Amino acid sequence: xxxxxxxxxxxxxxxxxxxxxxxxxxxxxxxxxxxxxxxxxxxxxxxxxxxxxxxxxxxxxxxxxxxxxxxxxxxxxxxxxxxxxxxxxxxxxxxxxxxxxxxxxxxxxxxxxxxxxxxxxxxxxxxxxxxxxxxxxxxxxxxxxxxxxxxxxxxxxxxxxxxxxxxxxxxxxxxxxxxxxxxxxxxxxxxxxxxxxxxxxxxxxxxxxxxxxxxxxxxxxxxxxxxxxxxxxxxxxxxxxxxxxxxxxxxxxxxxxxxxxxxxxxxxxxxxxxxxxxxxxxxxxxxxxxxxxxxxxxxxxxxxxxxxxxxxxxxxxxxxxxxxxxxxxxxxxxxxxxxxxxxxxxxxxxxxxxxxxxxxxxxxxxxxxxxxxxxxxxxxxxxxxxxxxxxxxxxxxxxxxxxxxxxxxxxxxxxxxxxxxxxxxxxxxxxxxxxxxxxxxxxxxxxxxxxxxxxxxxxxxxxxxxxxxxxxxxxxxxxxxxxxxxxxxxxxxxxxxxxxxxxxxxxxxxxxxxxxxxxxxxxxxxxxxxxxxxxxxxxxxx
Amino acid sequence: xxxxxxxxxxxxxxxxxxxxxxxxxxxxxxxxxxxxxxxxxxxxxxxxxxxxxxxxxxxxxxxxxxxxxxxxxxxxxxxxxxxxxxxxxxxxxx
Amino acid sequence: xxxxxxxxxxxxxxxxxxxxxxxxxxxxxxxxxxxxxxxxxxxxxxxxxxxxxxxxxxxxxxxxxxxxxxxxxxxxxxxxxxxxxxxxxxxxxxxxxxxxxxxxxxxxxxxxxxxxxxxxxxxxxxxxxxxxxxxxxxxxxxxxxxxxxxxxxxxxxxxxxxxxxxxxxxxxxxxxxxxxxxxxxxxxxxxxxxxxxxxx
Numbered sequence: 001x002x003x004x005x006x007x008x009x010x011x012x013x014x015x016x017x018x019x020x021x022x023x024x025x026x027x028x029x030x031x032x033x034x035x036x037x038x039x040x041x042x043x044x045x046x047x048x049x050x051x052x053x054x055x056x057x058x059x060x061x062x063x064x065x066x067x068x069x070x071x072x073x074x075x076x077x078x079x080x081x082x083x084x085x086x087x088x089x090x091x092x093x094x095x096x097x098x099x100x101x102x103x104x105x106x107x108x109x110x111x112x113x114x115x116x117x118x119x120x121x122x123x124x125x126x127x128x129x130x131x132x133x134x135x136x137x138x139x140x141x142x143x144x145x146x147x148x149x150x151x152x153x154x155x156x157x158x159x160x161x162x163x164x165x166x167x168x169x170x171x172x173x174x175x176x177x178x179x180x181x182x183x184x185x186x187x188x189x190x191x192x193x194x195x196x197x198x199x200x201x202x203x204x205x206x207x208x209x210x211x212x213x214x215x216x217x218x219x220x221x222x223x224x225x226x227x228x229x230x231x232x233x234x235x236x237x238x239x240x241x242x243x244x245x246x247x248x249x250x251x252x253x254x255x256x257x258x259x260x261x262x263x264x265x266x267x268x269x270x271x272x273x274x275x276x277x278x279x280x281x282x283x284x285x286x287x288x289x290x291x292x293x294x295x296x297x298x299x300x301x302x303x304x305x306x307x308x309x310x311x312x313x314x315x316x317x318x319x320x321x322x323x324x325x326x327x328x329x330x331x332x333x334x335x336x337x338x339x340x341x342x343x344x345x346x347x348x349x350x351x352x353x354x355x356x357x358x359x360x361x362x363x364x365x366x367x368x369x370x371x372x373x374x375x376x377x378x379x380x381x382x383x384x385x386x387x388x389x390x391x392x393x394x395x396x397x398x399x400x401x402x403x404x405x406x407x408x409x410x411x412x413x414x415x416x417x418x419x420x421x422x423x424x425x426x427x428x429x430x431x432x433x434x435x436x437x438x439x440x441x442x443x444x445x446x447x448x449x450x451x452x453x454x455x456x457x458x459x460x461x462x463x464x465x466x467x468x469x470x471x472x473x474x475x476x477x478x479x480x481x482x483x484x485x486x487x488x489x490x491x492x493x494x495x496x497x498x499x500x501x502x503x504x505x506x507x508x509x510x511x512x513x514x515x516x517x518x519x520x521x522x523x524x525x526x527x528x529x530x531x532x533x534x535x536x537x538x539x540x541x542x
Numbered sequence: 543x544x545x546x547x548x549x550x551x552x553x554x555x556x557x558x559x560x561x562x563x564x565x566x567x568x569x570x571x572x573x574x575x576x577x578x579x580x581x582x583x584x585x586x587x588x589x590x591x592x593x594x595x596x597x598x599x600x601x602x603x604x605x606x607x608x609x610x611x612x613x614x615x616x617x618x619x620x621x622x623x624x625x626x627x628x629x630x631x632x633x634x635x636x
Numbered sequence: 637x638x639x640x641x642x643x644x645x646x647x648x649x650x651x652x653x654x655x656x657x658x659x660x661x662x663x664x665x666x667x668x669x670x671x672x673x674x675x676x677x678x679x680x681x682x683x684x685x686x687x688x689x690x691x692x693x694x695x696x697x698x699x700x701x702x703x704x705x706x707x708x709x710x711x712x713x714x715x716x717x718x719x720x721x722x723x724x725x726x727x728x729x730x731x732x733x734x735x736x737x738x739x740x741x742x743x744x745x746x747x748x749x750x751x752x753x754x755x756x757x758x759x760x761x762x763x764x765x766x767x768x769x770x771x772x773x774x775x776x777x778x779x780x781x782x783x784x785x786x787x788x789x790x791x792x793x794x795x796x797x798x799x800x801x802x803x804x805x806x807x808x809x810x811x812x813x814x815x816x817x818x819x820x821x822x823x824x825x826x827x828x829x830x831x832x833x834x835x836x
Contacts, residue, residue: 113644113647176658180651180655181651183650184647184650184654187610188644188646188647188650211617214657214658215617215618215658215661218658218659218661218662218664218665219662219664219665221662222662222666223665226775229775233755234754234755235754235771235774235775236754236767237669237768242764242767242768243677243680243766243767243768244764244768245673247632248668248669251629251668252665252668252669255625255665255668302621302624302625303628305628306628309632314632314636315631315632315633315634315635315636316635317631317635318631318632318633321628322628325628546645546715546805546806546808546809547645548645548715550715550716551711553709556705556708556712557705560701560702563701564698564701567694567698567829570829570834571690571694574835574836577836580678582834582835582836583674583835586830586831586834587827587830587831590826590829590830594823597704597822597823598819598823601704601705601707601708601819602708602815603711603812607649608646611650614653614657615657618660619660622664622667625664626664626667629672630671630672633672633675634675
């Protein structure tokens with residue numbers, strides 16, 4: 001009798017962790033929570049590889065000329081850094097980890113619409129990742145084209161672009177299937193009472209993201225397939241001698257890869273929309289404005305891709321049209337920033353770790369967004385295209401924006417996932433070091449770019465050295481912050497005090513179940529009667 | 543209604559649509575033999591769109607599905623049209 | 637907690653339609669390329685199109701339209717509980733698919749025989765626009781043929797399911813979804829045919 005009660009207690013305490021044991025119990029599980037964690041471990045591992053590559057790049061750039069590696073290796077390094085960070089970290093990251101874990105919980109469902117397809121998506125991710133790594137050690141070695149695979153170099157180079165491009169194809173498929181799954185889940189599996197107007201904003205963010213994953217990724221699939229076909233069969237589709245147009249490759253490539261950046265940022269924005277109300281104890285300002293702006297970003301994101309090509313030889317009309325449309329897409333993003341700030345106004349602010357990340361997101365993303373305007377304006381883009389200004393811009397939005405939001409999400413929801421709380425003080429210190437390091441690293445690049453330092457160059461002029469040295473030291477501070485952050489979270493998840501169901505006083509459905517949640521999520525189908533973010537005075541939690 | 547709960551389209555309807563598709567195929571071949579210059583492509587696309595519409599709405603039952611499914615198809619087609627159309631703002635003016 | 641013994645047919649179908657949209661965009665990318673190059677090389681595209689067999693193209697079009705009829709009728713048949721009819725309609729669809737692929741094989745073989753294939757010697761002297769036309773032709777019809785093969789295999793599996801009674805009037809969403817996939821294959825061809833075979 002006693003033994004059974006202890007076992008039951010352990011089951012309850014460990015929730016879905018106490019399901020089928022062993023490796024096979026995990027890698028063949030169709031439980032969305034386990035799949036989320038499977039993604040978590042892989043994505044994190046690849047992120048750390050990507051960070052190491054970045055650190056190596058910075059080490060090389062600490063001084064002009066060859067410092068630790070040669071030019072060919074440098075090209076391979078930044079290619080790999082981009083491919084890993086984009087296709088293995090930031091695109092899958094939030095949807096596959098937090099989306100998978102939280103989506104069913106937030107809408108009161110038992111799992112996603114297609115659990116087996118979900119598992120298959122993870123396997124595709126793993127296979128694609130292995131293929132990407134294989135490209136380093138097979139054929140002509142690590143690709144050196146940049147993650148953008150521009151022709152004619154990508155079709156001519158002897159490095160192993162074929163395997164790398166095929167890896168991207170497989171990863172793209174994983175992304176498409178996830179999008180399909182989430183869309184169907186949100187349409188079909190909401191609990192009674194969970195109308196569209198009661199969906200948490202993170203769910204809306206996942207919804208908008210899923211549409212982009214669905215409609216844009218196939219074009220990427222086609223594009224990388226064409227690279228492989230060109231390399232294997234030399235069809236000549238982009239060969240001017242045979243009537244082809246290299247710019248058409250760029251069009252096809254960016255038709256996906258621009259919307260892809262909204263796949264990267266929308267989930268992060270969804271996280272921020274969850275964190276700010278909770279840590280301001282205030283209903284989000286402008287719920288429907290945020291919803292509409294999310295969908296608007298998803299749609300408008302499909303209109304602007306050629307702003308990556310403003311200096312590549314397009315017609316003046318093309319330059320004009322895409323530059324104009326690019327300014328439009330900034331509007332819905334600005335709407336969100338206004339709404340988040342308005343939510344903070346007269347809120348009861350609690351500066352816990354998730355909130356620190358959300359606040360720094362606001363600033364870093366805004367810097368990134370404003371520098372985007374410099375890039376979007378054709379006249380100024382001529383001077384900064386392909387310089388370190390671009391590098392700084394996208395790191396501000398993708399790292400300072402999307403990744404910081406992801407970290408904030410981890411600090412917010414890991415206690416739910418693992419049932420344990422980390423050391424808050426240590427987390428705040430890590431955040432501070434990380435944020436300072438981030439700006440030391442990337443702000444100088446804005447200056448360097450304006451001064452004319454090109455990107456993807458192994459060497460640079462001596463006058464750029466002081467700021468490069470500064471940035472490299474900044475990268476060390478950044479890495480220290482990251483390591484402390486991961487250490488804090490890891491120690492917390494392993495040995496922290498029990499977090500309880502709702503350590504933050506959140507009001508969305510995931511906080512109404514134990515931490516960690518049981519395998520079936522809810523004992524009974526929840527009935528939803530309140531809006532999310534309903535913080536009534538005098539009530540404790542949901 | 544079938545046991546699974548879907549609208550049943552009579553065989554007759556499918557056969558009529560099939561006949562219409564054959565006729566339209568003949569039409570598109572016939573028109574293509576007439577020199578209309580740039581118009582040829584647009585006429586061909588127009589007829590193909592009508593054929594596609596018949597396949598989508600009748601063969602694929604979209605006519606009898608929830609309106610939101612039709613809306614989603616519209617979105618997908620609009621997005622494709624945008625991709626082609628905006629590419630031409632570059633290509634047309636080079 | 638209600639057990640999901642009652643399957644969500646509407647959800648399964650929604651999922652399938654979403655997948656079809658991805659296929660539209662996949663082939664759509666090839667149509668982006670086609671549109672641009674047709675605009676650039678109208679005369680060369682016409683000349684190259686003339687070298688394709690109008691007979692093969694038209695016959696294949698009629699074949700696919702008929703196969704779509706069979707697939708659509710199969711859905712009605714299963715809804716009405718006509719197991720045998722459903723089975724034979726599916727078999728008919730697969731047979732027409734096979735005929736399509738055989739035609740394709742002959743069509744391509746004839747071209748290969750003349751050295752007309754991706755970067756083939758038959759194209760060495762061809763005008764730039766013509767090379768582009770044939771490259772797009774082989775890639776597009778190749779991708780399409782791959783989908784015909786996948787669809788045929790899918791429908792064969794489904795036919796087996798009908799024969800065994802696993803797919804029946806109370807639960808036929810797998811058949812419906814496979815038929816939807818098949819219709820997409822037909823839809824792509826409806827556009828490929830005039831754009832590649834009928835250009836003047």
